[in-house]
Amino acid sequence: MANCILCSTELKFMNTPTLGAGKLNDGGVVCSSCFKKINNADPKIAFKLKNYSVDDIKSLLEGKATSDGQKKSRLDEIKKQIQDLKLSNVSSFFGRREINELPNILASTEVVDNIAQGTYNKGQGILVSTDRRLLFIDKGMLYGIKVEDFPLEKISSIQYETGLILGEIKIHTYGNIAKIENVEKSSARAFAEFVRNKLSQPKETTTTTTVSQPNILDQLEKLSKLKENGILSEEEFNEQKKKLLEKL
Ligand SMILES: [Zn+2]
Incomplete structure (x- = not known):
């Protein structure tokens, strides 16, 4: 029998995808484990493998590896930003599912400048402040991810109240108040004061440079x-x- 066109493993009955599903348009065949990798990268391509050449598949898998790598390094970058905040409870954030989602949610140049844990609309999650917005992110086990987004320019004020142990943060946007509850007391104060301070700072005026079009x-x-x-x-x-x- 032949060998897998991608990893050169000898193809046997047991490691060859059934019903010719591993066949490429140039006659090559992939083994079951390579087939699985293709399926993970793009199920639509795996389903119609016979329409693709070995080069198509190689670039698909390479592209997947790079984008995974980029995501990983973006996550490291975000974790570093959070670590540098020197919050007292910073280590407890890294176990949270929401942190791992940040590379998918934040823009590539967005910088995390504060973070707190709490509940919003009864969901447990994290409240993140970045250079451009506040976000509440709640990744549930069952329903996936919920993200509520408050652009800084829409926030009219931010308040906090504290009890013995827990506090809450109220984000006022025009005509609406979002309540983040069950925030650890000192964290609620620190977060709200940080954002309030940021809001009170004069907005950087964005200068638009017009490139003169030569006549x-x-x-x-x-x-x-x-x-x-x-x-x-x-x-x-x-x-x-x-x-x-x-x-x-
Ligand atoms: Zn293979």
Whole structure:
């Protein structure tokens, strides 16, 4: 029998996908464990393997490896940001399922600057502050992930109340109040004060730089004058003219 086109394992009855499911369009066959990898990367491709070449499959698996790697390093980066906050209870965050979801939720340049644990709408989760918003993230065992997003510019104020041990954070947005309950007392205070402080800071004015579009007709006119005055040769003029016209 033949060998797996990807890992060169000898193909036997036991490790060959049934019903020819491991066959590629160029005649190669993949073994069951490679088939499983393809299926994990993209079930739609695994289902119609005979439409793909060995090169398609190799680039699919390589692409998957890189994107997994990128996600992993983004997670490390986010964990580092959280660690650098030097919160008293920081280690307890890393066991949370929500932390592992952050690479999928946050933008690639978004920076975590505070974090607290609590409940929102009866769901247990984490309240995250970033350079652009607050997020409540709740990853349940059964229903998947819930994310509530409060952009900083929509938050009118933030308050906290504390009891003996626990506290709550109230996020006021226009016409709405989101209550994050059961937040550890000192954490509620620290988080709310941090965000309040951030909100009171003058917004950075974003300067829009307008790139001046060179007026091509003007430039053509100048060019033709240079030619008339004998500064540019016919050939040089044509070359410059061509470049300018390409920009149109
Ligand atoms: Zn294989």
